[in-house]
Amino acid sequence: MTPQTTPQARRIWVFIEQEDGAPHPVSWELLGAAQRLAAELDAGHAVVEGVLLGHQVEAIAQEAFRYGARRVYLMDDPVLAVYRNLPYAAGVSQLVQSYQPEIFLVGATTLGRDLASAIATRVQTGLTADCTELTIDPKQGILAATRPTFGGNLMATILCRQRRPQMATVRPRVLPMPEPLAEAAGELIHAPLGMAEEEVPVKRLRLIPGQQQLNLEYADVIVAGGRGLGGPDGLPLLEELAQALGGVLGVSRPLVDAGWVSAEHQVGQTGKTVRPKLYIAAGISGAVQHRVGMSGADFILAINSDPQAPIFQVANLGIVGDLYQVVPELISQVRALQGGDDHVR
């Protein structure tokens, strides 16, 4: 290649997810990953770009620039006001066919999973779901997407050698949140959807809002309980500790299956992936299905009466003891420390 030729930019795309005009933070996490991939792939010519669909959502494009998008393709249309699979999949697929990105990352949210498989099928390419690590294979120069499989018992690195884009979804909180730039500009490219409302066979009649937003995925402190609680009566105790630490309640799957607590509290393979600063696991044995959802926490405190419990394998500190003794003691010592702190001030 001579210096005179303009080499084709290698586009790394991120789907900028929004709902009711609010961007989903996983979009920024993906933009952070996309910048790392761009540097690994081809520092000179790889470019990070965002894809944004919705109605009256242009302001989100500015935010995407601050998180590293150099260009944002925007489809702004009343048909896209509420997410529906068909118009979103058709719109994004058109953009993919026009601009031929090399890599395309989508959040593994309810919306993102629904959308990404439809796009991958329409453009006939490979899609790797729920990746926990994305790198560029140095020998082949292609995306190496690693994901847990068989219920988290095995990790597999998936490659998509020939077809493009190489698509991957990543759950919220699996990747770190990048620091936004204070000031950033990028190029906004408007693209038409070209679909009328009459062409969409699915209509949203109403939305029954969930209980108050728990936002487990983005909590800084999670106090989680498992089967070792022995019954739902222990949950208020954990909630009390969570409250003292400014955190929220998490649980492992058996508690949800038993109907003691709603699924939005569930951490793990079939629940949420979390990345808190502090994760306290009380009475959780730590099956691999749970660990894959919480091992990214900065500090893990495990409380379990069984010294062999696998949760201790991922804990920074383990207390071997009865949670019904340890948790009340934690609450009282935390309160004492906080009281003492106030006193000093």
Add this chain to the structure above:
Amino acid sequence: MHAVVAIKQVPDTSNVRINPDTGTLIREGVPVIINPYDVHAVEMAVRLKERFGGKVTVLTMGPPKAAEALVECIEQGADRAILITDRKFAAADTLATSYVIAHAIEAIQAEEPVDLLLFGKQAIDGDTAQVGPGVAARLDVPLISYAIQIEAFDPVARTAIVHRRIEQGIEVLETTLPVLLTVEKEIAAVSRAPLPNLIRAAAYQPEVWSADAPAPFDPASIGIKGSPTIVGKAFTPPPKGAGERVHVAEVGLAAAVGTALARIAAAGVVAALPAGINGGQP
């Protein structure tokens, strides 16, 4: 009313073991089950048949052993079961799998129209949740994923109202038929199979479809050839390595908890516990 349910026979992942020497999955002796979400999809189809009359067809792509899973669906009340099996399908990724299922559904549809396509929301072995949406895209039918309830179903007016769970709550959608739903377990509680079904299932042999007959599949779209993704490598997740451990029985309750709080404070991770405190450390 004609419903087609796509199911998968999967290893019971709660019983999966890993060979510690090779880092590979030990498949021998691992029990296989119908993917748990698929059981509820079959149940939903059977309930609709009970209400509106009609037929439930179940299909799966898999090894010959997957016939067992189909027979269980007959026990549940399905009328027809099709096993799509051929070595040529081996190593299919989700794109190739969605091609096979979609092509088979087109063949079924050519015999008799289909009103409803049901899939479990995901299979517990791969957890990708990609095949159902992929089939909807291929067949160009509306997709409603993560469905938890069919509020209304009208095979005459050809519409349905379906609830799906999304992050903001429950979305209520109206759709035309046919529609493809991927379902959560709440879609229908599984009831015990009635005796006549069990008797019928005992003698039932699923139809077997190969890559070549009765609905020839495009050789370039199946198996390895039809799969854009390959597994580069597989490995067991590396252990993080256990940290420090304190036993209440050895150091006492107050000291154990004090140590924990001191470590958390030292890590500086929690604003509610400022670094620099010395929570009960000796």
